Amino acid sequence: MMLDPYEIRKDFPILKRKINNHPLIYFDSAATSQKPRQVIEAIKNFYENCNANVHRGVHTLSQEASELYENAHEEVAKFINAKGMEEIVFVRGTTEAINLVAYAWALRSLKREDEVLVTLMEHHSNIVPWESLSKINGFQVKYVGVNNDGTLNYEVFENAISERTRIVCLPHISNVTGGINDVKKVVKMAHEHGALVLVDGAQSVPHLPVDVKDLDIDFLAFSGHKMLGPTGIGVLYGKHEILEEMEPFHGGGAMIKEVSFNTITRRCSISWNDLPWKFEAGTPNICGGVGLMAAIKYLKGIGMEAVRAHERMLTGYAMRRMKECEKVRVYGPKDASAKCGIIPFNVDELSSHDVALFFDSHAIMIRSGFHCAQPLHEKFKLKSSARASFYIYNTREEIDRFIEVLKEIAGF
Numbered sequence: 001m002m003l004d005p006y007e008i009r010k011d012f013p014i015l016k017r018k019i020n021n022h023p024l025i026y027f028d029s030a031a032t033s034q035k036p037r038q039v040i041e042a043i044k045n046f047y048e049n050c051n052a053n054v055h056r057g058v059h060t061l062s063q064e065a066s067e068l069y070e071n072a073h074e075e076v077a078k079f080i081n082a083k084g085m086e087e088i089v090f091v092r093g094t095t096e097a098i099n100l101v102a103y104a105w106a107l108r109s110l111k112r113e114d115e116v117l118v119t120l121m122e123h124h125s126n127i128v129p130w131e132s133l134s135k136i137n138g139f140q141v142k143y144v145g146v147n148n149d150g151t152l153n154y155e156v157f158e159n160a161i162s163e164r165t166r167i168v169c170l171p172h173i174s175n176v177t178g179g180i181n182d183v184k185k186v187v188k189m190a191h192e193h194g195a196l197v198l199v200d201g202a203q204s205v206p207h208l209p210v211d212v213k214d215l216d217i218d219f220l221a222f223s224g225h226k227m228l229g230p231t232g233i234g235v236l237y238g239k240h241e242i243l244e245e246m247e248p249f250h251g252g253g254a255m256i257k258e259v260s261f262n263t264i265t266r267r268c269s270i271s272w273n274d275l276p277w278k279f280e281a282g283t284p285n286i287c288g289g290v291g292l293m294a295a296i297k298y299l300k301g302i303g304m305e306a307v308r309a310h311e312r313m314l315t316g317y318a319m320r321r322m323k324e325c326e327k328v329r330v331y332g333p334k335d336a337s338a339k340c341g342i343i344p345f346n347v348d349e350l351s352s353h354d355v356a357l358f359f360d361s362h363a364i365m366i367r368s369g370f371h372c373a374q375p376l377h378e379k380f381k382l383k384s385s386a387r388a389s390f391y392i393y394n395t396r397e398e399i400d401r402f403i404e405v406l407k408e409i410a411g412f
């Protein structure tokens with residue numbers, strides 16, 4: 001079933017804007033998505049009617065806020081088919097979720113002889129924490145190379161996994177090429193060697209159905225702001241038994257059951273709270289959780305299969321039309337069905353920033369630069385790239401306009 005982007009657009013106030021006298025065309029959803037009024041209303045309603053701290057007060061407002069916040073965890077759990085909300089930790093975003101795994105799990109579990117496997121297509125957020133930590137623990141960070149089109153070579157991947165591998169990290173979808181990785185295959189290979197798998201779902205959870213049970217993922221990280229929700233809220237999914245065994249990331253209020261001062265030892269003995277609260281120290285982003293719940297309800301109302309089908313149609317159409325422009329180089333998989341709605345490209349002799357600025361003068365918002373994935377750009381022998389990315393509110397008409405402007409740029 002296809003979605004109707006024209007109906008959907010009515011829910012997104014920002015899309016009515018004009019910039020430089022042109023109607024806004026937003027092709028930067030891989031960086032952050034726009035927000036429907038249902039999400040904006042949920043946030044407004046929370047602050048106008050329910051605002052209170054959670055898990056602290058016995059009063060009505062605190063009870064209501066706590067219930068909403070817990071419901072938000074439940075909603076996320078159902079969305080990715082987790083067992084329950086005990087497997088859903090709210091964090092600031094994908095970056096913080098990955099750091100949580102690195103510092104709460106790897107810091108304590110990994111030794112000098114261990115290896116962490118990451119791919120060359122990783123966003124920096126799945127490289128930097130591992131490199132930093134390896135300097136403390138002495139473990140090796142090993143990189144799995146990619147093919148010339150930025151796709152994974154599963155044979156190379158399998159050969160890179162060994163008994164030393166303790167965790168395999170990979171993006172479900174590359175934020176540069178949009179290429180979709182076969183996570184299930186990698187999970188099977190990793191588990192055969194007793195390694196855990198951390199999937200960066202920043203670009204997949206917003207765009208296609210993701211089922212953590214079916215994929216048998218150990219950790220999944222994603223960000224609310226890329227899936228219609230507000231900034232500052234994201235999710236770490238972890239298998240119950242793994243989270244249960246882990247020590248907390250941050251210490252403070254809400255993540256403890258008891259902090260009791262022993263007058264003989266003159267120390268405090270501390271017991272952790274139940275999952276997921278053990279990992280949510282301090283006052284959480286309550287309103288962010290409420291906004292994320294509204295975003296998920298909105299996406300569920302459309303259906304993730306329909307989201308995927310729409311973006312596949314737009315990507316195929318845009319890639320076909322981009323071939324009309326001689327001076328335009330498109331990177332990544334050539335087959336639109338192996339991709340989500342992300343198209344990296346360059347125009348001969350022009351920098352990606354100049355291309356993005358020219359588009360901007362026509363009110364078309366695209367990304368330019370490294371997209372926080374410099375190693376993959378180095379593999380492509382590129383200094384940078386321009387990137388157009390689509391979501392549920394984009395239309396073929398917008399792509400036609402994009403091609404018109406692209407031809408103008410390429411004509412210079």
Ligand SMILES: Cc1ncc(COP(=O)(O)O)c(C=O)c1O
Binds near residue numbers: 031
């Ligand atoms: C694949 C991927 N991983 C991680 C991130 C980081 O997400 P955040 O900045 O929301 O933490 C992004 C953001 O662009 C991304 O695309």
